[in-house]
Amino acid sequence: MLINELSKKTGLSPHTIRFYEKSGLIEGKQNEAVKSNNYFHYDEVTVEKLEFISDAKSVGFTIKEIGQMIDAWYKQKYTKEQKLEILDDKLISLEQKMKEIKEMKKQILQFKEDVVNDRC
Amino acid sequence: MLINELSKKTGLSPHTIRFYEKSGLIEGKQNEAVKSNNYFHYDEVTVEKLEFISDAKSVGFTIKEIGQMIDAWYKQKYTKEQKLEILDDKLISLEQKMKEIKEMKKQILQFKEDVVNDRC
């Protein structure tokens, strides 16, 4: 599929998709046989990747971190051990985020009590 | 206390503290009696606020959102009802973040399985 279709499927603008491509997160390929244009073609895996990117972004991972995870998943660039290490690392950071959110929740609940009891 | 002490207590640079002050998150006061300088003085509440700011930032709240929460806590700018509404709103967004993190955790665990079983 071309970028417009990919855009519609993922809800990301072609601009943003190209930005992710330039950032090394995804990769379309040009058809060597067709010489009249230089259109990029994307497959279903790219749709999956972009969905993952959106999710990962919303939990606060940076593009760099997301790139690492995608590489750990799709690329042959790392050994099995390296891949697992990267992914475990991200799992740890998720646990950390979780802990921080629970703390923040407590803090805000305290604020609410203070408001209710006119302590502020 | 002056900014340097505040900086040491909170681990934030004077620069960053001034940035937060300019952003309306905290407020020092100048001593009217002393005319020879224009030094700002900060109290313990400001220490608390800065600690809250650091925590809130690490869970992904923006300065704007943090400002709203601080206002909901310390300022007379809102009614009780408005304050509770703001805080409830932030609680909901924390629940949302938590859900997303749990999803992401599942996703990464799936990646790990794929790696272990050579499915990628």
Added chain:
DNA sequence: AGCAACATTAGAGTATAGTGTATGGTTGAC
């Protein structure tokens, strides 16, 4: 052939959250 809708690259601009650098005044210990 004409034209809308699509594609590409390249470079500039925006928002957020700082950080750096310069300039100049103040305080306090010696």
Added chain:
DNA sequence: GTCAACCATACACTATACTCTAATGTTGCT
């Protein structure tokens, strides 16, 4: 009084993650 350590303001610069604009080429429908 001088000097280091501190304070303030202001403007520039950085990094991240887009978003916009412009220029230009391609495709497909009529």
